[in-house]
Amino acid sequence: xxxxxxxxxxxxxxxxxETGRYRFEIExxxxxxxxxxxxxxxxVLASTPAAQESGRGGQQAAANDVAAxxxxxxxxxxxxxxxxxxxxxxxxxxxxxxxxxxLRVPLDRVSLVMADTDLVPYDQGTFGSQSTPRMAPQLxxxxxxxxxxxxxxxxxxxxxDRATLAVKDGQIAGQGRTAGFGEIxxxxxxxxxxxxxxxxxxxxxxxLRGTARKKVDGVAFVTGRHRFTPDITRPGMLYGxxxxxxxxxxxLESMADSAARAIAGVTVVRDGAFAGVVAPTERLARKAAxxxxxxxxxxxxxxxxxxxxxxxxxxxTPGGGRGGASTIVGDVAAARATAARTFDASYRxxxxxxxxxxxxxxxxxxxxxxxxxxxxxxRPFGVRAExxxxxxxxxxxxxxxxxxxxxxxxxxxxxxxxxxxxxxxKAAGKPVKLVWTRAEEFKFGYFxxxxxxxxxxxxxxxGRITAWEFDNWNSGPSAIQTPYDxxxxxxxxxxxxxxxxxxxxxxxxxxxxHYAREMHMDAIARALGVDAVxxxxxxxxxxxxxxxxxxxxxxxxxxxxxxxxxxxxxxCGTEKGSYVATAAELSRAPKGFTVERVVVAFECxxxxxxxxLNNQVEGSIVQGLGGALFExxxxxNGQLANGSMAQYRVPxxxxxxxxxxxxxxxxxxxxxxxxxxxIVCVAPAIGSAARSFGTVATELPVKLx
Amino acid sequence: MPTYTVRxxxxxxEIAGExxxxxxxxxxxxxxxxxSKFGCGEGACGACTVLVDNQAARSCVTRLAAVAGKAVTTIxxxxxxxxxxxxxxxxxxxxxxxxxxxxxxxxxMATVSLLRTNPAPSDADIARVxxxxxxxxxxxxxxxxxxxxxxxxxxxxxxLAEAHRExxxx
Numbered sequence: 095x096x097x098x099x100x101x102x103x104x105x106x107x108x109x110x111x112e113t114g115r116y117r118f119e120i121e122x123x124x125x126x127x128x129x130x131x132x133x134x135x136x137x138v139l140a141s142t143p144a145a146q147e148s149g150r151g152g153q154q155a156a157a158n159d160v161a162a163x164x165x166x167x168x169x170x171x172x173x174x175x176x177x178x179x180x181x182x183x184x185x186x187x188x189x190x191x192x193x194x195x196x197l198r199v200p201l202d203r204v205s206l207v208m209a210d211t212d213l214v215p216y217d218q219g220t221f222g223s224q225s226t227p228r229m230a231p232q233l234x235x236x237x238x239x240x241x242x243x244x245x246x247x248x249x250x251x252x253x254x255d256r257a258t259l260a261v262k263d264g265q266i267a268g269q270g271r272t273a274g275f276g277e278i279x280x281x282x283x284x285x286x287x288x289x290x291x292x293x294x295x296x297x298x299x300x301x302l303r304g305t306a307r308k309k310v311d312g313v314a315f316v317t318g319r320h321r322f323t324p325d326i327t328r329p330g331m332l333y334g335x336x337x338x339x340x341x342x343x344x345x346l347e348s349m350a351d352s353a354a355r356a357i358a359g360v361t362v363v364r365d366g367a368f369a370g371v372v373a374p375t376e377r378l379a380r381k382a383a384x385x386x387x388x389x390x391x392x393x394x395x396x397x398x399x400x401x402x403x404x405x406x407x408x409x410x411t412p413g414g415g416r417g418g419a420s421t422i423v424g425d426v427a428a429a430r431a432t433a434a435r436t437f438d439a440s441y442r443x444x445x446x447x448x449x450x451x452x453x454x455x456x457x458x459x460x461x462x463x464x465x466x467x468x469x470x471x472x473r474p475f476g477v478r479a480e481x482x483x484x485x486x487x488x489x490x491x492x493x494x495x496x497x498x499x500x501x502x503x504x505x506x507x508x509x510x511x512x513x514x515x516x517x518x519x520k521a522a523g524k525p526v527k528l529v530w531t532r533a534e535e536f537k538f539g540y541f542x543x544x545x546x547x548x549x550x551x552x553x554x555x556x557g558r559i560t561a562w563e564f565d566n567w568n569s570g571p572s573a574i575q576t577p578y579d580x581x582x583x584x585x586x587x588x589x590x591x592x593x594x595x596x597x598x599x600x601x602x603x604x605x606x607x608h609y610a611r612e613m614h615m616d617a618i619a620r621a622l623g624v625d626a627v628x629x630x631x632x633x634x635x636x637x638x639x640x641x642x643x644x645x646x647x648x649x650x651x652x653x654x655x656x657x658x659x660x661x662x663x664x665x666c667g668t669e670k671g672s673y674v675a676t677a678a679e680l681s682r683a684p685k686g687f688t689v690e691r692v693v694v695a696f697e698c699x700x701x702x703x704x705x706x707l708n709n710q711v712e713g714s715i716v717q718g719l720g721g722a723l724f725e726x727x728x729x730x731n732g733q734l735a736n737g738s739m740a741q742y743r744v745p746x747x748x749x750x751x752x753x754x755x756x757x758x759x760x761x762x763x764x765x766x767x768x769x770x771x772x773i774v775c776v777a778p779a780i781g782s783a784a785r786s787f788g789t790v791a792t793e794l795p796v797k798l799x
Numbered sequence: 800m801p802t803y804t805v806r807x808x809x810x811x812x813e814i815a816g817e818x819x820x821x822x823x824x825x826x827x828x829x830x831x832x833x834x835s836k837f838g839c840g841e842g843a844c845g846a847c848t849v850l851v852d853n854q855a856a857r858s859c860v861t862r863l864a865a866v867a868g869k870a871v872t873t874i875x876x877x878x879x880x881x882x883x884x885x886x887x888x889x890x891x892x893x894x895x896x897x898x899x900x901x902x903x904x905x906x907x908m909a910t911v912s913l914l915r916t917n918p919a920p921s922d923a924d925i926a927r928v929x930x931x932x933x934x935x936x937x938x939x940x941x942x943x944x945x946x947x948x949x950x951x952x953x954x955x956x957x958x959l960a961e962a963h964r965e966x967x968x969x
Contacts, residue, residue, distance in 0.1 A: 182899025182936050308895055315900030316888040316907060318834020318874035325833035376828055377820060451838045451846055451901040451935045500836070500901030501935055532839040705895060709938065713898055716937025739843035739933075747926040750939045 125285045128165055128175065131213060135167040135279040136243060139215070140236035140288040160228045161215035164193060164236035166244070170264075170276030172197060172204045174233050177217020178225050179209040179472055180498040181506070182713075183769045184706040185225045187310045188303075191703060192230040195302040196237035196295060197275075199264040201310065209474045209496035219473035221504060221598060223670045223767020226702055230765065234294030243286060247278050297700045297761045304761075306705030311498075322500050323470045324455045328525035331457065333376040334518035335383035336528070337369035341732035342537040342594065344390030354385040362386065363521040370514060372522040376529075397593045398730035403442050403546050410567045410588035421575065424582030426552075429561035433552035437618050440548045441610040442793035443569045444726035445541035445594050449744050452500020453535050456515035459525035464491045469512040470499035477509030484513045485520070503717065504598035505539055536737035541727055542599035543592060545569025547610035552582075557622050559633060564611070568592060570603025573669045573774065576611060578633035594729065600717060601773040604669040609794060612665035612778035620785065626664055627652055638673045638697055638760075639666055645695035645756050646675035655679055660690065663783025665775035671766030672698035676715075676775035678751075680783040686798050687784050689719065689749075695756040696772050699763035711755050711772040718776030720745045723795050803867040807832070808876025818864035822856075823847045825863055826873060834874035834904045838933070845932030848905035848912075849873045855912035857931075874904035877911065886956065887911050890949035891942070898936035906932050910946050918957070919950055 128137055141161040163175040174193045180186045190204045197204075207213050209220075217229075241261050248266040249256035259268035266273050297304070314320035337349065346369055351362045354371055360382040361372040369388065373379040397405040413420060430436060456469035465485065471477045474494045481492045499506065511528055519526035530538070545568045552561035561582040566574055568590035575585060599605075619629035627647045634640050643666040646652075655662050659682060666675035679691040696711050724743045728735035736742045781796040788798045800815045807830065814825055821840075826832040826849070835858055838846030842860035849858045850872040858871075878885040884892065887910045897903045906929070913920060913928045920928070925946050934942060 182897075182901075184898065308892070309897070309900075312892050312895070312897070312900075313884070315897055315903045316884065316891045318904040320900060321833060322836070322901060324837055325827075327831065377817075377824055449935055451836070451844060451933065452899070453837070499899065501899040503935075529837060532841065709895060709898060709941070712940060713937035716939060717935075739839035739841055744933060744935060745937060745939075746933060747930045747939050747943070750926070753940055 127213065128163065129283055132165055132167055132173065134281065134283045135165060136240055136282065136284045137163060137165045138236045138240045138243065138286050138288060139163050140232045140239070141215075160217070160224075160232050162229060162232040162236055163215060164233060164240050166240060166275050166279050168276055168280045168282075170274045170279070172199065172275070174204065174206045174236075175214045176206060176208055176229055176233065177214045177474060178229050179220040179474065179496045181220060181470075181472060181502040182500070183225070183710060184309055184703065185229070186498065187307050188226060188703045188706055189230055189233055190310055191302045191307055192234040192294070193237040195300055196234050197241050197264070198261045201302060201307060203264060208498075210493070211474050211478050211495075212493045216475055219476055219507065221472055221507065223770045225767070226765050227671065227767055230702060231294050235288045235292055238294055239286065239288040239292045242292070243284065244275060244278050247284075248273060251278065303702050304700070304704070307703055308705075321497060322452050323457065323468050323497055324452065324527070324529045326457045326468050326497065326527070328457060328459055331525040331527055332372045332374055332522050333379040334370055334372050334515055334526045334528040335379040336514050336534070337371070337383055337386050337388050338534065338538065339388075339390040339392065341392060342729070342734055342737075343396070343732050344392045347389045347391050349386055349388040351386045353387075354382040357382050357385065361522050363518055365517060368514070368517060370518050372518050372524075372526055392732045396732050399444065399726070399728045399735075400730075402544055402593060405593060406544060406568045406590040407546055409591035411590075412586055412588050420587070421583055421585040424561070426561045426563055426582045426584045429582040430550075430552045432554070433560060434555045435553045435621070436551065437553070437614065437621065438548070438550045439614060439617065439792050440546060441613065443543075443545040443547065443606040443609070444794060445544045445596065446599070446721050446725040447536055447541055447727060447742060448503045448505030448539065448599060449535070449739070449742065450501040450503060450505055453530045453532065454506065454511040454539060455527070455529040456509075456512040457525060457527045458512065458515035458519040460516075460519055460523075463487070464493070465516055466493045466495065467512045467516055468495045468497060469509060469515075470502070470506055471496055471509055471512070472502050472504070472506045473509070476507065477512050480509045480513055481516055485516065503600040504602065507598050508540070510538075532739055533737060536734055536742065538595075540595040540597040542602060543569045543596040544594070545606050547606060549610055549614045551614060551618060553618060553622070557624060557629070557632075559618065566603070566607060566610075569606035572602055573604035573607045573667065577636060577639055577668055578615070578630070579635050580633065594727070600714070601669070601770045604667070604771070604774045605718070605721065605777065608665065608667045608669075608774040609777045609781070612667065612775060613781050613792070616663070616665070616778070616782035616785065625653060626782065630666060636668075639668060641758060642666060642673045642675040642695040642697050645758060646677045646693050649695065649754055649756050650677040650679060650691070650693040652677065661783045661786030663779045663781065663785070665778035665782065667774050669771045669774055672696065672768055672771045674771050674775055676772075676779040678776075678779040678783045680780065680787070682787055687787055689723070689751045689780055691752040691754070692776070692779070693754045693756070694772055695758065696768070697758035697760055698766040698768040698771070700761045700765045701757060701759045702765055704757065707757060707768055708755055710769050711757070712753055714770065714772035715753055715776055716745050716750060718773040719749060721794060722777035722780045723749070726795060803863055805863075805866050805868075806870040808871070808873060809879070814863065816863045818862060820863040821859050822849070822861040822863060822866055822871065823858035826858060832873050832875050836901055836904060838901070838905075844902075845909060846902050846905040848908040848932065850908060850912055853912070853915055855909050872908075874908060877907070885911070886952050887914070887945070887949040890945040890952065894941045894945035894948060896938055896941040896945040897934075898938055902932060902934045906934065906942055910949060913946065914950055914953060918954060920946065
């Protein structure tokens with residue numbers, strides 16, 4: 095990248111004709127960077143109002159902010175800059191909608207630069223369903239401020255009353271004159287920060303937002319033209335492979351690499367615990383890697399997928415290292431002592447894999463001491479920090495670029511493959527591409543945590559739950575609280591020692607906690623002989639939850655299945671500010687049951703892109719079917735028993751039931767995240783329906799015993 | 800190293816390689832045709848689906864020696880015109896039958912193959928044949944919709960062409 099030295103550009107401090115509404119204590123160097131790349135024009139920075147108000151500045155503020163830029167160049171082209179990554183959730187489209195809407199231009203006038211650490215403001219990462227609730231408003235604020243600045247500028251240039259001008263159809267118009275944005279920004283280097291008072295347009299004024307829009311670069315995907323990380327090539331690029339143990343764990347003790355070194359063009363790298371090879375072709379790299387004879391030390395007495403639950407309970411620490419939730423309300427013991435009935439059960443959650451179709455991969459290139467890495471990650475700045483740590487080089491010497499990525503589902507938060515590629519490239523003195531094999535994906539990525547959840551409930555003579563005890567070992571504290579109105583509660587998360595590497599996953603702990611809670615609610619309703627929907631409503635005050643539950647029940651025809659011999663189940667919940675209820679209809683099958691139909695009622699505040707949202711909800715349901723019906727990692731003695739695509743079953747065409755989605759659009763509420771929550775009630779909806787056919791095991795995946 | 804003659808997207812290539820080299824690696828690394836994706840390397844996900852003599856094949860487990868003298872079509876060569884989409888590509892675009900798009904080229908190629916042998920597939924036919932392709936984002940219902948749309952459009956085009964031929968004969 096050619097970047098002009100700072101001294102060559104003097105950012106014009108934006109001066110206002112009439113008022114002093116704008117604040118300009120901005121990171122000048124950041125602006126230099128964009129002007130250096132994009133030429134002149136108008137550049138607006140938006141960061142969280144809280145940070146601006148607290149008066150923090152510079153790097154420290156940047157580390158905690160949600161920041162975004164909007165640039166309008168001298169030709170009037172509009173570009174948004176964000177550290178968020180496109181991983182299939184379609185934010186390249188929905189974030190563009192927010193910018194185009196505020197600037198009153200068609201969607202195709204806007205493009206986004208995403209997740210390039212040299213070009214975009216710092217961002218923590220793309221996770222937790224935060225892109226729409228937090229990034230979309232920031233880009234909208236920047237675009238709204240840019241619009242106002244264009245109007246100010248035009249009024250000053252034309253020497254007319256600003257109030258007579260308006261932005262319409264991508265132009266400044268008024269007093270019989272029109273001008274494109276480029277005419278206003280030509281020859282300028284204007285930079286400004288969004289003043290604290292500027293807000294995005296209210297939902298009532300949305301024109302593009304709230305409408306269904308096609309993926310902005312859809313053609314690149316249907317033609318295969320889009321280059322995902324494994325598709326990227328660099329001049330002189332070589333191919334890498336890492337030397338690995340047979341199983342999922344092991345410490346390198348020694349290795350014999352003479353056979354690999356004897357292959358022409360092969361470089362063998364050994365650096366502490368890391369070993370790998372570089373070769374002119376991918377095939378040769380694999381051949382060389384398998385020619386290295388390595389000795390590994392594998393720990394003895396590793397837990398298996400059978401013994402892991404006892405292990406998690408044995409090693410659990412209340413609270414633990416993840417800021418575990420602990421709630422004690424009322425008097426659980428007294429409620430239990432006077433209860434008419436009690437209901438206790440223990441639920442098991444297995445490890446499951448993300449299986450992103452694009453394997454973890456990276457292309458690394460060193461040039462004059464500067465490292466550039468292309469990689470599919472949800473945390474570009476996090477991966478940059480990993481590279482800085484690994485190679486002890488200044489942050490400014492590392493650039494991470496994330497091409498739009500072949501999915502992640504929470505599985506691409508870390509950057510070990512980027513570090514590995516960079517280490518190999520450093521040794522080879524050439525750019526190196528490293529693409530993990532599917533077996534490496536299973537063994538050396540990380541899993542959704544396994545867990546044990548114990549629930550104890552006490553019910554009084556009126557069929558009302560009076561006490562709720564909920565202990566979660568290891569699967570995480572998200573959504574551990576019950577949304578039901580129960581006077582006495584004891585809720586505790588316990589962090590355990592996990593024998594397998596574990597981390598984020600779509601919906602993560604909320605899926606486990608919803609499964610246990612909703613299965614338990616269903617069990618109580620059944621035992622009391624009351625309707626499962628009515629039983630929940632009796633304990634629910636939250637209108638948003640009541641609305642989704644009622645909507646799902648209505649849509650599936652609760653409580654009557656479509657034909658005799660079929661069964662219905664239902665579950666509801668809330669996570670990350672949105673609400674979901676899922677209902678399932680099952681039929682009997684020779685070996686258990688078949689899911690015939692799934693209905694989801696979902697509410698996430700104001701809807702930005704209805705079609706994109708529909709796609710996300712549908713995808714969540716389908717992914718949820720995997721964890722509900724067949725996904726579970728099996729392991730013993732340090733080996734995975736089903737660590738391949740053929741052995742680890744993910745949902746396929748034949749597994750897909752009829753799906754009905756009811757979207758409740760609450761335009762009076764801010765948009766909440768939506769990419770995860772719809773997954774959380776799939777398993778308990780299916781599990782509770784299956785109870786009509788017999789006894790259902792208190793574990794995932796759902797099965798009749 | 801032996802050399803194999805393979806026709807790829809209408810052009811004849813002489814490819815030096817080992818007989819056991821995978822077709823996918825030849826496409827991606829030798830010819831820089833990266834539209835066919837590496838997903839699993841075990842023929843179980845369908846991201847690498849191409850046509851070999853008009854039949855869907857998993858290129859990651861197809862040996863170079865096995866395609867000698869045959870015609871291979873990849874997503875890059877599907878429409879035969881860089882400025883025009885094949886009706887199946889257009890149908891995927893119209894149905895927004897993707898999220899991350901990594902499985903899309905393989906899905907498109909599998910659909911083309913399906914419609915060649917069965918121009919009017921039922922939903923059950925679609926599920927049975929396409930079951931070898933995985934969309935991890937779960938856009939299956941939209942893909943089924945895209946296959947249906949493509950089938951209808953191609954049938955119309957076909958009957959128009961038929962009418963044309965009939966008219967020509969008269």
